[in-house]
Amino acid sequence: MLTSLRSAGRTEGGARRDGGYGLVFVSEPTTPPDDPDAATPSGSGLTAEKRRRQGRVDELRERGANPYPYRFDRSHALAEVRSAHGGLEAGTETDAEVSVAGRIMLKRDTGKLIFATIQDRTDRIQLFISKAVVGDDAFDDIKQLDIGDWVGVHGTVMTTRAGELSVKTDRVELLSKAIRPLPDKWHGLTDTDTRFRQRYADLIVNEEARRAFHIRHEVISSFRRTLAAEGFIEVETPVLHVEAGGAHARPFGTHHHALGMPLYLRIALELHLKRLIVGGMERVYEIGRVFRNEGISTRHNPEFTMMELYQAFADWTDVMAITERLITQAARDTVGTTVIEIRGQQVDLAEPWPRLAMCDAVSERVGTTVHPSNDLDDVRAIADRHGAKYEPSWGAGRIIESLFEQLCEDDIVRPTFVTGHPVEISPLARVDRDDPFVTERFEIFCDSRELGNGYSELNDPVEQRARFEDEQAAKEAGDAERGTVDEDYLRALEYGMPPTGGLGIGMDRVAMLLAGVDSIREVVLFPTLRPEQF
RNA sequence: GCGCCUCUAGCUCAACGGUAGAGCAGCGGGCUUUUAACCCGUUGGUUCAGGGUUCGAAACCCUGGGGGCGCACCA
Structure with a gap:
């Protein structure tokens, strides 16, 4: 009933x-x-x-027709048609029936014969539309189709006299009418502002844009496969933080109405993931968005994607090894080779990456031994001599970092582990077992850009509290990017965190490296821009 | 935040301080094997905005806006 x-x-x-x-x-x-x-x-x-x-x-x-119908049954993606019939000789007709769908990108009308090129996400293919085949009325309708319209096509596979693989069209269905014309069919969109604001149009007409985002997808997907194979579990931790920690950066603030309290968007994944190591999860990772309230440049978008992993019972040497495996495998999976060109140099990512101690690199450039144990005034004098900037509150360690950025960073082309960061700038990293002034930490630099950061994780709750207190003192002294004392994190450490190695990698930067683009906006679909005036 | 560059038709680009133009897209016509199809004809403009200089400004100057690059910022 x-x-x-x-x-x-x-x-x-x-x-x-x-x-x-x-x-x-x-x-x-x-x-x-x-x-x-x-x-x-x-x-x-x-x-x-x-x-x-x-x-x-x-x-x-x-006329009772629907210019925006609900669905279409497609038998083949365009690349599937090409791979199945790509070898046909010129001037061949087959009886292989296909139903394909795509957007009309080009139209060549020779009177009683129309050639149209349609595009789906896999490929482009030519439609061969003969008035004698489809009939006069349908042919008139097809003539009325515009570049940009979505169509579904039923037909058979053929090649033209010139050898172009085509679908000999029996019937065309309009799947969605485009009201707005496409950008120039040959030049596409060139104005970067328009490309980023109207990414949809960019993706329609610029193959290079599609390629970069495909590479980005492959990189992330490759990372997930590598990590799964090594026993890592993917987790998701909060984006909204009561206090943003785990990195030195200014956070974005927001507000929760029901709780009546300020919240901050996360600047790192670190502190929550290490709580999970305390909880016994042993190998965890997260690929997620972090937010830093900083300047925008070719290398910085305010929101970007980080992969962080933590592995129990491991130290920084294990983490450097997994870093090499992740990026080398991502190169194989995206561009099919581990040999890539960086600034005109051929670099084989499969070779062990050089290691460069930060203090050694700086010492070599300034011609005298520099170390965080040096007298502060001596280090300041060296910085003055080499034009490295520093604040009065900075200690020797932080000034050495400034010297490194000023003197050494630009020379790094192939992926390199820069190691041994001073304790002062590494509040969550463990002190080097052989040198109490530096940490067991590394940053991955490549093409003068920082790709990632890893270390032996500090797990002594008493020492961690002391480091946090130093951070808080610096923050109260006016340095907005420094951290605070995270009591809950300290409580977690008091339960005992096993020895742990951790890693953070900027996925956007890896995508840039492998896509061969020099702006982060080429691998972020909708980069942050000022609002458009309509 | 500072410096330099940039903004012209839906898109890609021209135009010495002197009538705002071309190609593509569109429209009309022709063409049954094209390949950015081609051929003939043709519509389309708040030259980013507002001021100023000038007989005359898309152009020169000022202010503002968008964008890009560099610097600064950014473990």
């Missing part, structure tokens, strides 16, 4: 909807808001173009 009622109702409703496009038609604005100046001969080309295309939509509806 219920069932029959329901199905009867559905049939009735369906029938009403099929025969009643007028309902939809009436409720939709079918003329542009600036229609009043339709009478005037002037007006922008875009307005006229959109009006013409919308007019076509209205016309189709009046």
Whole structure:
């Protein structure tokens, strides 16, 4: 009873909807808001173009056709058609029937024959549309299709006399009418602002853009496979933090209304993941967005994607090894080789990455031994001599880092582990077992950019408290990027964290490296921009 | 935040301080094997905005806006 009622109702409703496009038609604005100046001969080309295309939509509806149908059954992606029939000789017709779908990118109309190039996410393919095959009425309709329209096509596979693989079209269904014209078919979009704001248009017309995002996807997917194979568990930890810790960076602030309290967007994944190591999860990782309230540049977007992993019973040497494996494998999976070109140099990522102690690198450049144990005034004098900037509150360790950035960073081309960061700038890293002034820490530098950061994790709760207190003192002295004492994290450490190695990698930067692009905006789909004025 | 560069038709680009143009897209016509199809004809402009200099400004100057690059910022 219920069932029959329901199905009867559905049939009735369906029938009403099929025969009643007028309902939809009436409720939709079918003329542009600036229609009043339709009478005037002037007006922008875009307005006229959109009006013409919308007019076509209205016309189709009046005929009872739906310019925006609900679905289409596709038998093959375009790349599948090509791989199955790519070897056909010129001038071959087959009886292989296919149903394909895509966006019309090009149209060549020779009178009674139309060649159209459609594009899906896998490939492009040519449609061979003959008036004699589809019939006069259908041919007229196909002529009315615009570049940018989505179509579904039924036909058979053939090659033209020139050898172009094509679908000899029996029937074309309009799947979605494009009201707005596509950018230039040859040049695409070049204005970077427009490319980033209208990423949808960029992706339609610029293959390079599609390629970069495909590489980004492959990098992340490769990381997940490598980590799964090594026994890591993927987790998700909070984005909203009461106090943003785990890195030196200014956070974004927000507010929770029901709790009536300020919250901060995370600047790192570190502290929550290490709580999970305390909890006994042993090998965990997270790939997630972090937010830093800093300047925007070719290397920095305010929100970016970090991969952090933590491995119990491991130290920094294990973590350096897994770093090499992750990035080398990602190169194989994305570009098919471990040999990539960086600044004109051929670099084989499969070779062991050089290790460079920060103090050694600086010492060599300044011609005298520099170490965080040096007298502060001596280190300041060296910094002054080499134009490295520092604040009065900085200790020798932090000034050495400044010297490194000033003198050494730019020279690093191939991936390099820069090791032995001073304790002062590494509040969560464990002191080097052979040198109490530096930590068992490394940063991965490549093409002068920092790709990641790892260390033997500090797990002594008493020492961690002392380091946090130093951070808080620096923050209270006016350094907004320094941290605070995270009592809950200290409580976790008091339960005992096993010896642990940790790693953080900037996924956007790895994607940049492997995609061979020099701006982070080429691998972030919707980079942060000022709002557009409409 | 500072410096330099940039903004012209839907898109890609021209235009000495002197009538705002081309190609693509669109529209009309022709063409049954094209390849950014081609051929003929044609519509389309708040030259980012606002001021100023000038007989005359897309251009020169000022202010503002968007964007890019560099610096600063950024373990």
